[in-house]
Amino acid sequence: MPDLSTYFRTQHMPTIWCAGCGHGIVLGAVLRAIDRVGLDKDRVAIVSGIGCASRAPGYLDFNTLHTTHGRGLAFATGLKMARPDLKVIVVTGDGDLAAIGGNHLIHAARRNIDITTVCFNNEIYGMTSGQFSPMTPTTRLATTAPYGNVERNFDLCELAKAAGATFVARGAAFYARPLSNLIEQAIKHKGFSLVEAVSQCPTYYGRRNKLGAGADMLEWQRTQAVTAEKAAGMKPEELADRFVIGKFYEADAPEYVEEYDKLIQRLKGGR
Amino acid sequence: MSAERARVRLMQGNEACVEGALVAGCRFYAGYPITPSTEIAELMSERLPRLGGKFMQMEDEIGSMAAVIGASLGGLKAMTATSGPGFSLKQENIGFAALAEVPCVVVDVQRVGPSTGQPTSPAQGDVMQARWGTHGDHPAVVLCPWSVRETFDLTLRAFNLAEALRTPVILLSDEVIAHMREKVELPDPATVKVVDRPRPVVPPSEYKPYGPAPGDEGREGYVPPMAAFGEGYRYHVTGLFHGEDGFPTGNGEKSAALLRRVNAKVDTRRSELIQVARESLDDAEIAVVAYGCSARSAVRAVREARARGIKAGLLRLVTIWPFADEAIQEAARTAKVFIVPEMNLGQVAREVERALHGAARVVPLPRVDNELFTPDEILARITEEA
Structure with a gap:
């Protein structure tokens, strides 16, 4: 087991996260992946937006940037262009990425810029104490959906793939090791990669929806997660209350920063 | 064509802006198309990659401002350009840059507003937005050119500041x-003063991203030295209020202390920052x-x-x-x-009134019909007051 404490700014801990929150597990998976890839801390930038997940960078001993709500990917895009030598990882939540930051997700994926995005998906706005997000399933309760959520929820992975992401995967906090493996592959992948990490918010989602404490919500993840391989042989009705984990898509495609650098080189040659 | 002759050119204000930015060392631009600033983006897309710099057309105005800040944290001098509606959209991230102290230049080519307004007509309605557009108390440095050549000079100065x-x-x-074209003679780039951000002189273990440089301790409105991401300093940047450690x-x-210092950076340097130009003002009875x-x-x-003895x-x-x-x-x-x-409708007139403390009478002369003032209508008012 790697000593993860070397990656933390322990003087700024404990974290702001509630007891039973899944975000610590997901963050651990991110760090184990970074450790396995063997990245130099000086060569890593962790960028986030606003929300519970987005507070993660402050606890991590890398170049860290906590930006405005939804804009992590846009800040990260400028940073990556300025410093192509950095491994840029965006940590974000479902509200930050799928709602207010949705446009930046679509276009970062379209450009296939070499940024790894890890979405800590707890299906709720936790920081503001429990409003429904674009990832909250229909009928679920939230402070702004007191009669049950009327809206339909996103499949973020399908969205990213359709927009042009070249690595798309979903994992879950309960399955921390496979999640970490997926994040490792995403970091190694050249191009835009998205890993959706199903997390849990017992405080503002679990309690209101009578899903139990953190451990109960993890148990739900354990029983309801289906691997992509297994899901391939299942009928849609069998998958109704389940969620699929695994690597969904990986492709080789021209990466944006490299393509722009080729343009610079071409112009230098006078062509 | 000799280099000297190449510097004498007929050019547009937006073009001069690009020239000034490039001489200042701008190597990253992110923007979104909007009239009447679009020529700046177009020229940047052509010029920057030839200089090894990078141009991005982002998905929106908000993302453009974000990318500019990200690139600046990566160590590049960075800018964006926009007009009223886009300037409104950028405000949150301008506030981020002010509080997180990330140098960048934002060009607002004013058009008629509010809202979509009149995209191709002139106005000067963004004076107060340039000062107070983002929420909270924040510093503002805003420069206002009156000619093509001055657009070059002030863009360069904007980067330096x-x-x-x-x-x-x-x-x-x-x-x-x-959009105006004038014949301008640009200075030899080798002769212009270019300022770079203060850099840390301490090793990473002693670096405080928002602390004073050695010798600046206790100085009101000090400017903390800035390391770029990836240089070994591994610090934290946030739009939350933060200590000297970030x-x-x-x-x-x-x-x-943070709020007072970021504002004091400007307030304590008023005399260096404020530039005015005067004509026949020494004995003027009407200003x-x-x-x-x-x-x-x-x-x-x-x-x-004056020719009429006024x-x-x-x-x-x-x-x-x-x-x-x-x-004043x-x-x-x-x-x-x-x-x-x-x-x-009188944004600066109110400021003049405030500055005068009743020492003189202020006559606002607002014009909001999308047409430039004629000298005659200003002259008529001067004559009336004489």
């Missing part, structure tokens, strides 16, 4: 100045205060008034924020009437 103070600087242009704090004293495109008509009006003078605001209170008070030693022609 942004870098020196680690703060966003706004170039407040307008549709007339941006980490969020709920401590009221630390919060107050015209003008800026940007309106100042072009005003200077002509003042000259004509003691009129012009005070032109080159730096519009911080506001030139002292220069100085003019009030002789002038008892201040006429303020501007293409809005």
